[in-house]
Amino acid sequence: MSFAKEPPHQHGAVSGSAIVLVNLGTPDEPTRGAVRRYLKQFLSDPRVVEIPRAVWWFILNGVILPFRSGASAKKYASIWTRDGSPLRVHTSNQAMLLHDALRARGHGEVTVAMAMRYGSPSLPDVLARLKADGCERIAILPAYPQYSGTTTGSIWDAVFAHYRKIRNIPELRLIRNYHDHEGYIEALRQSVLAHWDAHGRGEKLVMSFHGVPKRTLLLGDPYHCECHKTARLLAARLKLKPEDYLVTFQSRFGKAEWLQPYTAPTVAQLARDGVRRLDVICPGFTSDCLETLEEIAMEVRHDFLENGGKQFQYIPCLNETPHWITALAEIAEQHMIGWPTMMSPSERALRQQDAAKGRESALAKGATE
Structure with missing residues (x-):
């Protein structure tokens, strides 16, 4: 078996840490074709449908995809927003807010990325990008509080399948559940x-x-x-x-x-x-x-x-509510124990000063416009 090419090694480069927030997925657009592609990937996962593959192939391709894709597309169209799929919008916002929350707690060197188990941005693509960016410590945070083999278990399958082709595998931490957090x-x-x-x-x-x-x-x-x-x-x-x-x-x-x-x-x-x-x-x-x-x-x-x-x-779901973002930060922080993510007191003070200057500059600019 051949392995994927490793990114060029740079002596002295500082390794990074990352949190990957993974949700189920969504079609790229509310159209029959896009929904069909999404459903085919989703429903082809043996974790999702535990039916003998040969039998399920005929059911999926002969019955479900031809007849269900159009009806599902109409349902997606009924909830679609100007910014796209609500699930993708909320998950993306959660990732950005989680990054800010971790920085506020002193974790200055943590990348937070959003990925989808099915659809885009795909989990393998996100993991490959993090490796290219020098992240050698990665925590996988499913958007599912309760563990199920059909959801979280499927994420682990995708993670293991990706790294099976990687020579230099980063340190991995897999957050299994937080149903009682x-x-x-x-x-x-x-x-x-x-x-x-x-x-x-x-x-x-x-x-x-x-x-x-x-x-x-x-x-x-x-x-x-x-x-x-x-x-x-x-x-x-x-x-x-x-x-x-x-x-x-x-x-x-x-x-x-x-x-x-x-x-x-x-x-x-x-x-x-x-x-x-x-x-x-x-x-x-x-x-x-x-x-x-x-x-x-x-x-x-x-x-x-x-x-x-x-x-x-x-x-409504928790979405971007402040208490949920705080909880996400707590969950992520608990699973990063031992990683070199914390800023020194002097670095943190300097970052806070820079942020304050930025806010003052923005306020002054707004006052003159």
């Missing part, structure tokens, strides 16, 4: 409280997580348990009683049984049972995307109202 739970709590302050509180709070086939739980995947632990911790922090909230699972695909209860029929039944005001949050998604903005805020909302509900409130 204090900062993550607090960010969720603050998000719910802020929404209740602004819009009032519903009769029940539904915590909807992305679904996976039930067989993954029976085969040892911890995702189901980690989702329920997140829900229990958040409920406790919100001082909710057991009857005040429900845990459900969304985005079921195919005829096999998935984790239950399913979100859409559960919400419809709540409306039929007399619940008039309902709040829904998706704790497993850290960035708003198709599954939250279209599936929950549009489709599930419609199901609730059609069955007699009066007020449906979707609580």
Whole structure:
């Protein structure tokens, strides 16, 4: 096996450290062709669909891609923004804000990059760029708080496949989960409280997580348990009683049984049972995307109202909220222990002086314009 060519070695060069924030992915544009390319890469991953490859190839290429790509493109178009895909926009912003937060905590020499498991910017391309930039210490931070082989496990597959072709592999740290991290739970709590302050509180709070086939739980995947632990911790922090909230699972695909209860029929039944005001949050998604903005805020909302509900409130994902960026910085910092990322007191003071001068200059310029 041949290895990729190494970048030129420079004696005396200072090695760098990096955090790579990895999300699931998104089509490049809301068109049938772009969605088809994205779905083909996503649904071809054996971590995502555990069906014999030969059988799945015919189902995917003969049924799903020809008939589902167009319908999915319309759904993506309904949430697309002027800046592009909401998931890519939020993840990119999170990476930039995480970089700033780490610098504010004294980590002056840390690169923060954003990558996608499927689509662009691809994880292998980002890892190759970091190597070319001299990063010899890399921490992989999935955007998934709860571990699942279908998500985080797939990221590890991509990382290992990339470095299998690299001769000089950097030091790697893989952040497995943070479903019970204090900062993550607090960010969720603050998000719910802020929404209740602004819009009032519903009769029940539904915590909807992305679904996976039930067989993954029976085969040892911890995702189901980690989702329920997140829900229990958040409920406790919100001082909710057991009857005040429900845990459900969304985005079921195919005829096999998935984790239950399913979100859409559960919400419809709540409306039929007399619940008039309902709040829904998706704790497993850290960035708003198709599954939250279209599936929950549009489709599930419609199901609730059609069955007699009066007020449906979707609580947005953590996105760029300050408490979430702080939590991200804490998670990243915990996994960089021992790395030479901290600035000396004199360097930090000098950086702060330069930043202050920059702000003063900007203010003075604004005053004269």
